[in-house]
Amino acid sequence: MKRLSLLAAAVVAASALVAPGSSAAAPAGCTASEGDIFAPAAPLSGANGELLACREVTLPHVPGKIPMKAYQVRYVSSDLRGKKVPVTGFVAIPTAAWTKSARRPTVAFNPGTLGSGPQCAFSKQMTGAYQDAYEGDQIAEFLKAGFAVAATDGMGYTDGGVHTYMIGQNAGHSLLDIVRASRQIPGGTLDAQGQVAVSGYSEGGAASLWAAQVASSYAPELKVVGAAAGGVPGDLKMTAAKLNGGPFAGFLADAVVGLHEAYPTLPFDELMNDTGRKAVQDVKENCLFGTLGAFLGKKVESFTTQKYTLDQLYQLKDAAGLSWGQAVEEQKLGVGIGGRWSGAKWKIDFPTFQYRGALEEIIPVETQEETRRLYCKAGIPTRFKNSYAGEHLLTDGMAKKDVTDWIADRFAGKLMIGNCPLL
Template identity: 25%
Template sequence: MVVPLPSADPFYTWDGPLDDVAPGSVLDTRTMPYGFHDQDTPITSTQVLYRTTDQFDRPTTTVATILRPLLPGPAKLISYHMAYDALGSECDPSYTLTGNGTYSQAGTFEQGVITGYLASGYSVVVPDYEGPDLEWTIGRQSAYAALDGVRAAESVLGLPASTPVGLAGYSGGSVPTQWGAEVAPAYAPELNIVGAAAGGLPVNLAHNLPYVSGSKDWAGVIPALIVAYQRTYGLDTAAFLNPYGQQIVDTVSSQCINAFASHYPGLTDTEMLQGPYTSLLEIPGVVRAINDNIMGTAGTPQVPMLLAVGDVDGTGDSVMITADVEGLAHEYCERGVAVTYAQYDRLSHSDAFLPFQAQTAQFFTDRFAGAAPTDNCAAVGPGNALAPTPVP
């Protein structure tokens, strides 16, 4: 079934007032196919348009895909956060899960994971957590979209707030997962979240930027990050980008990550900047945006956590910083959170996806069975601190 892009689909637009509408309220629903790159399946989904909250506590809306389990059983819900890492609406999970959009190996693997949860008796909700403006890596906003997606899913499915819920996501999907666990005690205390599993986390992008600058496979995330910060924080890119940098930013501004991440091998942020700047970390607006999205700074999770990352070169998994994830785990341990920290040595970001998913499946089996929380905090090193970068 061919459907219009979300940017051209009126279902995604809500013109009514939102100020007096509670977060998570259902605004509209429709039945849609659950497809796989133009291949039909017998499964259908319910798409829900719902009210949520943006990074600055203003009401907004987004869409989630709700999937019912393939086997009957006790009610249990997974909020699965796909790593769609998108700047264009054709990357939205609500679009790609209908069988539309271009092929993505990562998306294919994730759809397999989602289908596995359905076959194991879970209901699954997959939110478009970047929101209508595709604001990538933005922490609190992504968390609110995920938590309100759970609220909306419970309403659509007729499930009580006591329904056990798991939050899961890898790479870009770790953003709503980790931030969701942090802000849930204050933002959605009624939800019965039993655990959160986040892998390949971008804990502090001030550390990731120098790591990927000049990279063969990941340098394209640099202009994409500029796009996201421009949209969210109103960065004046003309004040620091040179014509080449602006050209790349314009090119990636409607793309999915598989179109830009490795498309600029060897690109450095220095090449994109006009004088006197030689690094994005010399630009006050960029540093403020990064500091506003450092994980571990918005609250303390009250549920067991699985935090995982690869380490392929002694620094990170080729894009995420291993010591950052360890530092986040250590900080949570210090605050009394039951944390399982998993480090996949010699595995890159892509290669660590599968062992993380296997470990996550066992983690949730235990969490939903009501097993006593376990942790390996005694073995977690200090890692890197969560300190903000001084603003120039």
Template identity: 30%
Template sequence: MPASTRLLAAAVTAAACLGAQAVPAAAAEPVVSRGVRIPEFYTPPATLPAQNGALVRSEPLPLALSLPGLDGPLPGRATRLMYRSTDAAGRPVAVTGAYLEPAAAWRSGGPRPLVAVAPGTMGQGDQCAASLGLQHPLRITARTVSVGYENLAVYRLLARGIAVVITDYGGLGTTDRLHTYVNRVDEAHAVLDAVRAARSLRGASVTAASPVGLFGYSQGGGATAAAAELQPSYAPDVTLAGTYSGAPPADLAAVTEAIDGSDLAGALGWSVNGFLQSEPALGEVAERHLNTAGKAALADLSTMCVGDALLAYNSARSTAWTTDGRTIGEVVRDEPALRAFLEEQRIGTMKPSGPVRVATGVNDDLVPHDQSRELAVAWCAKGADVTYKPVVLPDLGRSLINHFTPLLADQGGAISWLTDRLRGEPAPSACAALPSQP
């Protein structure tokens, strides 16, 4: 499907009911998103397997950053995956991702562990998928800019002999629907089912006996936090040795207020698009409150990656998108259906499975530090084993930098903490000291 056709379809849908529903690809036509042709692999079949986590298909995935080694490519071999998951409404969905078999040996005894990496914000266009980022870590064209920034964490884990599976989440990459951005249930299911898919992949060294860890920052931190909460009910076969949740957007109402007018204001459009994909009944509310400019922005953002949004919507304010000049946050506060939907997305209402490490930059004003810390406090109150790490860095005065810098500054510590959990070392809870920490 040409990019212009897909964008027009999204715009028409937005104008009608703001459902932001992606248009299924025609069987004979390639899907093209902002000038990037999406491989046919990413178009789901008409029917899916019955079991969550079951593989739909797989194929070798060429890594852009790879070196020849005596026993195979370094840092390892990659396989592109499509597997079955379930969305928040209980519907079967196809999800893509990648499994990476490390060339390095696991030297800490026992079976090789597996870490499921939940990517941070990539965007909403299919060309933004993290699995495509492993193949094309930097893609710059006339119409899109995508960066596979999660590759650094993936390669650091591989260097320790840890196998990695990375999910693209529902609707990101797969061409049949729109990415349900920051939907906690959809993302948690996609993360947990990625573990199941990796275990069933022929030739993978991980098995059901392999220790499992979760790793994610920002959108990924919310996904891993939600996965740790939902694991006992959704995936009791996936025992978690440890979960790293960096800068988790646990309270979407607070995050909605914070990102409005920020460097990454485009994420507000992805959020609204995702809400409407998850709950089409909210389309009537959106139709009443969004003006022509708002509807056009949502349609435009539905095919964008982070780089595109930084260039096109940096510092955009949602007051320009609404019929009465109120912010999206104010609309949410005044609309019971929207308030209820966002409250359902709150993370911290359930005890997470296994030890968790919550890290957040104290100057993060994109995913506000306070709401991430409150997640750790809420988990402690439920008896969870929580390590809380406030990342203290200078206030650099720009929201995206204050949000992104802690990812890099704390990544080594996060990987070391998770590696210790995969080795079976206990994680003493820091809950007793948490209320007094900044």
């Protein structure tokens, strides 16, 4: 009996030492603290989408005082190499009854660029730590339509982490896994059979299309019916060439640090001069507008001891022969895609809505047009709109009703008429 008591005590003690990120039973209630949600990453062994922790919150930066239940969440996802990692985000569910079908549908949402450090996380900003988030109106539009919203922060926003900015599979996995997690919220009302649409703009647009590309292999049980993606940087090399030395070079700085975080074997620290080391710290310490200010007009050539250009950096390899250029190319959208019955690596069996502003000044128009062309060539039903009378940021807001209406039509099962050009 004494031995059994000692064993029981040992089990209790061991349980108390389990890190917040380790695999455990789903929480009995949403009673976690913000510290629990954003605790440093720890080894995980749970299933993709497993809910690790949640807490009930309000979303003061979602306008309109929409009646809802909202939760900040921590859940399991997998990075591009299959390593399990904790990811954070929030789930919002309107309290008004859903009457248009048997189950309330969910929009999986990825915000546009907010910055790379943990303090920039979308769910932190929407729950009150406002810095420079700008997606509250789109969240409100979805909620007013009656949709639940599962909004991921993306990988790397736990304490001590760095966001893996623009890493395609990481983004796609995070976006799909928060839908899985949203259905495990204690006392929650979302059904595992509910329909799903994915949506995002800019960085979020790339994440949306990556979620579309990986959905059939990574989350085949999810009933994804469409992907809306605006301002998409589909080709990072083309985008980097335009950003380098310009007013929006901060986005390039985020991308370089994000690539290093996702591909740590590539040469990086040893290349840096003092300016480069300071630049890495600036990326981690600033959010969107701070980063843009810190890197205004800066060129990558100024950050390395050898003054490497982008093209020269792309040639540098790690010990296994992987080059920076190959890592960047792996993020290109529209490569290896096809329909459900194709032999393509990434099978997509639902339509996409892709869009951009007529006055786009940040993401090259050419890469957005090319992503659309690749989707059309692969036979993916695609609707494209490029007539919004705005530049990059304003177009996000201008399109919000079109995006919401397009997603509503997909949830209603309406046929979409694409507008692919003759190829």
